[in-house]
Amino acid sequence: MAGAANSKQTEIKKAPIMISLIIGAFFAILNETLLNVAFTDLMNDLQVSTATVQWLSTGFLLVVGILIPVTALLLQWFTTRQLFLGAMTLFTIGTVICGIAPTFSFLLIGRLIQASGTGLLIPVMMNTVLVLFPPDKRGGAMGMIGLVIMFAPAIGPTLSGVIVESLNWRWLFFIVIPFALFSIAFAALYLKNITDITKPKVDITSIILSTVGFGGIVFGFSSAGEGSHGWASPEVYLTIIAGAIALILFVIRQLRLEDPLLDMRAFLSPMFSLATVLVIIVMMTMFSTMIILPLFLQGGLALSAFVAGLALLPGGILNGFISPLCGRIFDKFGPKVLLIPGGALLVIVMWLFTNVTTSTSVFQFIVLHSLLMIAVAMIMMPAQTNGLNQLPRKYYPHGSAIINTLVQVGGAIGIALFISILASGQARYLSSVGDTTANIEAAALTAGVQSTFSIGLIFAILAFILTLFMKRTVAPEEVTEQ
Known part of the structure; x- marks a missing residue:
């Protein structure tokens, strides 16, 4: 009887937990593509070049690429609730800064803070599904995550076009703020922890190698893709080479550690x-x-x-x-x-x-x-x-x-x-x-x-x-x- 009660309780908790995660992640991931159509307006308003404005996308990708590997460690140090609320708070603070940014530098800082929250959210969602649902039920739950991960960026450019034509680029951020605040309030009420906190040893060397490795690869290829640098630029190929070397050292170290940052096994x-x-x-x-x-x-x-x-x-x-x-x-x-x-x-x-x-x-x-x-x-x-x-x-x-x-x-x-x-x-x-x-x-x-x-x-x-x-x-x- 106790087992049945526990099972029933778990069933009741699944819906609000998933709703909390999906609402927050949808608006965080939406911001990956929301600015794409507004770049011309941003260049005119803030008096920056094409190469400079691209940092709003490149910087976002860079921070997300650096942060996601570290989430494997964070998920074992903090509860699901703490991580989600922390990530959404970071995202909301970044969104407010972007909306009121007087200069491009402030806008970029806000964008990077937004990315810090987004980089934490996706692995938290996936890990929650793995823990919360048995294998024969995970497909449907992961499908809902797929809806968020694919649908949000897909509607970003269209939504951005409508908002920029009707209002101005700042409203791309102002419109998101109420939804982000609602997500935080909803999660504070309903989101419960469902993961195991083991607090493994923190290996600083692994974090440094991961940051240089994944960050170098993402930055190098993103810079080449912008077109302002090209493959022949030392900034591109040296960054990619440094990232590749750091990644090789990172993998070797993970295989030797008892508590690796990312377990390659x-x-x-x-x-x-x-x-x-x-x-x-x-x-x-x-x-x-x-x-x-x-x-x-x-x-x-x-x-x-x-x-x-x-x-x-x-x-x-x-x-x-x-x-x-x-x-x-x-x-x-x-x-x-x-x-x-x-x-x-x-x-x-x-x-x-x-x-x-x-x-x-x-x-x-x-x-x-x-x-x-x-x-x-x-x-x-x-x-x-x-x-x-x-x-x-x-x-x-x-x-x-x-x-x-x-x-x-x-x-x-x-x-x-x-x-x-x-x-x-x-x-x-x-x-x-x-x-x-x-x-x-x-x-x-x-x-x-x-x-x-x-x-x-x-x-x-x-x-x-x-x-x-x-x-x-x-x-x-x-x-x-x-």
């Missing part, structure tokens, strides 16, 4: 390793579209930033609706019924994208982008959930931190790689014709975009091959209990 679980590689490849494939498509819609089809953002909205909405559905299908039937068709759809869509031109209709772009986001929904969360399911409970914080860190690194690499491919494709075309009329510029952009999607197609094919090897798994202790 999680990779001994084959489905976790496979899922991690698959998720990174899919993220890079998605970035080939999420970054390049708005550029092509504006530069090739001459659409406004707002209309270009609006064209991407149906795909974001579809992804949001389908992610929870895919989670429930995963719980019932396992990963293969989603991953293999999703991988096949991804290959088809990327192949169709390689044939786009300036005569391709906006409607076709909307359909292709929507199909892409459906494919991503069928792969991302099911793959992550299946991989994390194989880990023993003690590896939950490490597994969620590893995947989320590598997704950030993969995102930064994806942006830089595909922007570089676009630029080189344009340059090759222009050098072959020796002219720079408006029509030639559009044709050069088309050539660059087709080159980019061709590389994206290769990544999609690799992702499809990996889906063929994915098997349904549960954690070792789950097998023992059964």
Whole structure:
């Protein structure tokens, strides 16, 4: 009877805990893309250059990339409630600073504080799902997280366009503040701790190596992707080299420590390793579209930033609706019924994208982008959930931190790689014709975009091959209990 009562109590607690996490994370992650359409206004108002304003995105990515690895340690030192409330408080303070910022420096400081909160939230959400739900129920819960992680950034540019046109860029922050405060109040009332506090030894050397390693990789690739530096810049390649060396030393140290910051032994679980590689490849494939498509819609089809953002909205909405559905299908039937068709759809869509031109209709772009986001929904969360399911409970914080860190690194690499491919494709075309009329510029952009999607197609094919090897798994202790 006592067991039944405890079980019932746990069931009652799940909904408010998940609602608390989802509300806060939605608005925190929304801010990753909310500023993209407002960059021109910010440059004019605050009198800064394109290279300078890009730091609002690069700095955000950098802080998130540095913080996520440390969450594996923080999750063992602080309760779920303490971490979430701390993260949301940081995010809210940063949002207020951004809204009232008199100069660009203040805006950047506020943006970095926002990123500190966001970097803590995603691993906290995933780890909570792993602890709170048994393996056969995790798919649906992870699907709800997928809705937040994918839908929030997808609607960011569209929402930003509406707000900037109607009001001004400061309202991008003012509108978020009441929701952030509501999230803090709701969590203070309903969010309970459900994780184990073990307080492992803090290894300062690991934190330093992690910060230099992940920070160097994210900063280096993000700087190259901005276009103002390029791969030949010492700031880019020296930072990437330093980051790579620090990461190698970091991994070696983790394997030797009794209480590692990120336990690399999680990779001994084959489905976790496979899922991690698959998720990174899919993220890079998605970035080939999420970054390049708005550029092509504006530069090739001459659409406004707002209309270009609006064209991407149906795909974001579809992804949001389908992610929870895919989670429930995963719980019932396992990963293969989603991953293999999703991988096949991804290959088809990327192949169709390689044939786009300036005569391709906006409607076709909307359909292709929507199909892409459906494919991503069928792969991302099911793959992550299946991989994390194989880990023993003690590896939950490490597994969620590893995947989320590598997704950030993969995102930064994806942006830089595909922007570089676009630029080189344009340059090759222009050098072959020796002219720079408006029509030639559009044709050069088309050539660059087709080159980019061709590389994206290769990544999609690799992702499809990996889906063929994915098997349904549960954690070792789950097998023992059964």
